[in-house]
Amino acid sequence: MSTRTDAPAHEAEGRAGSGRVLAALVTAVFGYALMQTLLVPALGLLQTELDTTPEWSAWILSAFLLSSAVLTPLISRMGDQYGKRRVLLWVLVVYGLGTVGAAAAQSIGQLIAARVVQGSALSVLPLAFAILRETLPPKRLHLGTGMVSGVVGVGAGGGLVIGGLLADHLSWRALFVLGAVLAAISLALVAWWVPDSRHTEGGSLDLAGAGLLGLGMVALLLALTEGPSWGWTSWRVLGLFVLALAFLAVLAVVESGRSNALVDIKEFTHRPMLLTHLSAFAFGVLSYVFYVALPRFAQTPEEAGGYGFGATITVAGLLMLPGALTVLPASMGVGWLARRAGDKAPLVIGFAVCAAGSALLAAAHTAMWQHLVFYALVGVGTGVVMAALPKLIGALAPPTRIGTANGINNIARTVGGVVGSQVTAAFLTAGTTNGTVEGSTYTSLFWLATAVGVAGIVIAPLAAVAGRDSSALAPVPQSARADGG
Known part of the structure; x- marks a missing residue:
């Protein structure tokens, strides 16, 4: 009798505990996601304020990406070996110090050095996915993963808006002050609410x-x-x-x-895992085509190029806001979608919706409402893809390597983002005549994004097969299987 009476209280306590864990991780991931794009609207201002060249100001973004690519797999592996919570706390401390250093920077060299330190923040995302898989009950895991995935898109889109507002009305240093405050809040919440890891592999670092x-x-x-x-x-x-x-x-x-390999070669010879990483790369390419092209289009005066809205930095960011706001609800619906349409469906549908939004923008992009509505559709697809990828990684990787596998998947997306941004920049440069980009160049870029989305549709079913067959990967220790991972 007492068991029946205590069960609801125990379940309520479990829900409250998992809710606190989710809140802490969402806050930490949001801080990282915001910093991805927060500086994009302020690059011109930073170039002027720090008296530097366009080449050096570009390194404000590049240094962050390079550092992320180098540090994330190593930090993710440390989380698998020594405990996700412990490593996440240290990452937030280091990231916070780097953010404070950036706010206090007096030269472009100091700012770039601080951005290298900030690059550790990308590892927050794979660590968060691994913690969710350990701490959330199965019924809430899809919702939690979707929420954390969605926050990445919301933060990245919100960074363009908030960055523009702060750069227009305050100072570029305010961007980093905001980042430091979020890092401090995240550190406190993780320390209070996130439990220690149950799955640790130990051993030495590779x-x-x-x-x-x-x-x-x-x-x-x-x-x-x-x-x-x-x-x-x-x-x-x-x-x-x-x-x-x-x-x-x-x-x-x-x-x-190697038995303690940072990069398990079996994961790359296992076709579904390899194609999951390739899907992340394609998604990174598609995302950054829009991050670079849409604000540039919106800020072009119509009298200069025969297109564009002559928008301010802030308005250009606001045009992308609906695309950022649709990411979160779409991400949270991935579990529901998988239960009704099958495990293969979310990634395929996500890329299909991204391709549809891209094609609509390619066909019609001369009015503000078209940017608002069609990019919102891209945001829906973005949310579905972002939640589907860690779900696939969770089905593929052993519990003791989930952080590492998610880290490599995020690096694939980061490399895709660099490729997408550079390809977009190359298109814009090639399409420039007398200082103005030709309108047809943007049409070509939106069709390029559509083609990448279609490629994702083709790749996605092959990646999703793996949820039922991870036998090609390293066997999972019995102790790690105890709770169903």
Whole structure:
């Protein structure tokens, strides 16, 4: 009798506990997501205030991406080995210090150095997904994963709006003050509400693997970010691409026989896992085409190019706000969608909706309402894709490698974002005549995004198959299976 009486109280306590965990992680991820794009509207202002060149101001974004690519797999692996909560707390401390340093920077060099430190923040996302899988009951896991995934899109879209408002009306330093406040709040909430990890693998860090992966990512991303200014066929860019391939090839050889490998080669020879990472790459490309192209289109005066709205930084960001706001509800519906349409459906549907919104923008983008409505549709697809990817990773990876696998998936998305931004910049440069981008260039870019979305539709079913067959991956220890992971 007492068991029946106590059960509702126990269930209510469990819901409250998982709700607090979710609130802490959502706050931490939102702080990171906001910082992804918060500086984009202020790059011109930063160039003027710090008396620097466009090339150096571009490194304010590039340094963050490079650091993220190098640090995220290593930090994610540390979470799997030593405890996700403990590592997440240290990440928030380091990120907060980097943000304070950025707010106090007196030169472009100091700001870029602070941004390198801030790059550790990308690891918040894979750590959060791994913590959710350990702490949330199965009935709430889809909702929690969807909410955290959606917050990434909301934060990235919100960063464009908030960054414009703060840059227009206060100071660029206010951008980092906001980031530091969010980091402090996140640190307190994680310390209070997130429990210690149950699945830890222990062992020593794979420093050799981390070094090779880091060098390979630095060479690759440096080639992608500097390609437009150095020339894609220059010896420096081609040399960096060759160097990246060499480092990654050596990494594959070194990691093949290691028991504590940072990069499990089996995950890349297992087709569904490989295609899940490729899906993340395609999604990164598609997302950044819009991040770069839409604000530029909106800020173009109509009298200059025969198109555009002559919008301010703030208004250009507000035009993307509906696309950011639709991400969260779409992400939270992925569990419902999978239960009714099958495990393959969410990723396929997400890419299909992104492609549909992109195609509509390609066909009609001369009025503000078209940007608001059609990009909102892209936001719906974005939310579904962002929630579907960690769900697939959770089905594929053993519990002791979920953080690491999510980290690599996020790096694939980051590399895709760099490719998307650089390809978009190349289109805009090639389409510029007398200082103004031709209107047809934007049409081509929106069709390019549509093509990437269609490619995602083709890839997605092959990635989603794996939820039922992870036998090609390393076996999961019995102790790690105890609670169903």
